[in-house]
Amino acid sequence: MSTAASGPAFAQDTGETSTQAEIRKLQEQLQAMQARLQQLEEAQKQRDAVAAQAQAPASESPQLATASPVATAPAAPMVASASQARKSSDTPAWIRNTKISGKAYLNLSSINQKSDGLDTAQNGTQVDLKRFYLSVDHQFDKVFSANLTTDVRYGSHGVSNDTLVYVKKAYLQAKLSPAFVVRVGAADLPWVPFVEGIYGYRYVENVMIDRTKYGTSSDYGVHIGGTFGNGLVSYAVSAIDGLGYKTRSRNSDTLDLSGRISVEPVKNVVLAVGGYTGKLGKSVGGQPDTLHQATRFDALAAYTGSRIRLGAEYFEAHNWNNVTSTAADKSSGWSVFGSYAFTPRISAFGRYDWVNPNQYTNPAAKENYFNAGLSYAVVDGVDLALVYKRDAADNAYVPTSNGVIGGVNHGTYDEFGIWSQIKF
Structure with a gap:
């Protein structure tokens, strides 16, 4: 077929x-x-x-x-x-468990400062490296870790030509639980870094306590802190030598205490109080006894929404600059700040500080500071801000992070320029 x-x-x-x-x-x-x-x-x-x-x-x-x-x-x-x-x-384990990061604050600005009608040495236009932090974090295991952070800055505006290098942080940490974290060494203090995180514009200006020299951000000692209640409450307590991270001494006879407790009663609302007491490292062996105890009370209320950020800070200090003086004194001040995000990358911001540095010894003394600006997040890790600053002091010379402001009668400080923050 x-x-x-x-x-x-x-x-x-x-x-x-x-x-x-x-x-x-x-x-x-x-x-x-x-x-x-x-x-x-x-x-x-x-x-x-x-x-x-x-x-x-x-x-x-x-x-x-x-x-x-x-x-x-x-x-x-x-x-x-x-x-x-x-x-x-x-790859060695120590490399896999080590992280290196950095942060730099730079600005190009013009300063016009006067004291009793006369120009000061700071006047002029200049590029400043305000801060450069280089950090190394190492995780030994789930509990123990260590941090080393250096702080570098250059003397600016004719004040100093020196390159200044500090160890800002150097500590061993034991995280026993989220509610109990212990650091030994130079580490963040309870108040200033906390407010910086809420303010959000540290690269433009120090927060009020730091700007007016009534506190600092880091010191040597034992630091305990943590959070509990699903983030509802946070706290921090430090027993420190009181000199700050820029000065080291083994001769202090006493330890200073600093603390803070904060709550978030509703989403994006933060309430906090804090305090400080001690000799600020001035009680030194072999020297005459200090005459006063320096104390400071702090308070803050803030709203930290994704688009709007508002906050108010208050402090009251006793004998902060009079630990070794016979005269007693009192200082106080308040600060309000806010920002509005037009887009995720463009924001307007402003701040106003008022300080009375000598309520007992010089009641007429006062200082007023404000800044205003527009910020732009160029890329993740790079921020630019166009800023104007104004500081004025009456009947006193007031030490600030921008130099000594004021005069016998009156002094002013005006600065305009571009500020930047670079993080990696």
Whole structure:
């Protein structure tokens, strides 16, 4: 029987025409192709799983011990994943657990300062490196870690030509729980860094306590803090030598105490109080006894929404500059600040500070400071701000982070320029 005759006879026996038979064969071929494609997709998923397990740390890949994807994966992916695993294991653990970061504050600005009508040495236009922090963080295990942060700045506006280098932070940390973290060494103090985080424009200006020299951001000692209640409450307490991170001395006879407690009663609303008491490192062995105890009370209320940020800070200090003086004194001040984000990258901001530095010894003395500006986040980690600052002091010379402002009768400080923050 010929081949030509067999096709129709078979189609006739099955009740299927030749066209129908061809369609059926095409359908079978399509089903076979789909099954093959599904097999290829499953194999690719297995290869991806093997590669991901090889790259992840062992602590994050518990299924690596069973390695079920490896057992069914083709040979080539197994060789590739083994090579990746060897490459990861060749990196020393101390490198994998160490992080380096940095932050720089720079500005190009013009200053016009007068004291009792006369120009001062700060006047002029200049580029300043206000701060450069370089930090190294190392994680020993889930509990213990260490931090070293250097603080570099150049003398600016004719005040000093020296390059100043400090160790701002150098501490060993034990995080026993989120509610109990202990740091030993030079570390953040309870108040100033906390307010800086809420204010948000530290690269433009120090917060009020730091700007007017009634506190600093870091000191040597033992620091305890944490959060509890799902972030509802946070606290910080420090027992320190009182000299700040820029000065070290082993001769202080006493320890100073500083603390803070804050609550977030509703979302984006922060309320905080804090305090400080001690000799500010001036009670030194072999020297005459200090005559006063320096104390400071702090308070803050703020709203920190994604678009609007508003805050108010208040302080009252007793004998802060009179620890070794016979006369007692009192200082107080308040600050209000705010910002509005037009877009995620463009914001307007402003701030006003009022300080009475000598309520007992010179009641007529006062200082008024404000700034206003527009900021632009160029890329993540780079911020620019166009800023105008104005500071005025009456009947006193007032030390600030911008130099000594004021005069016998009156002094002013005006600065305009571009400020920047670079983080990596």
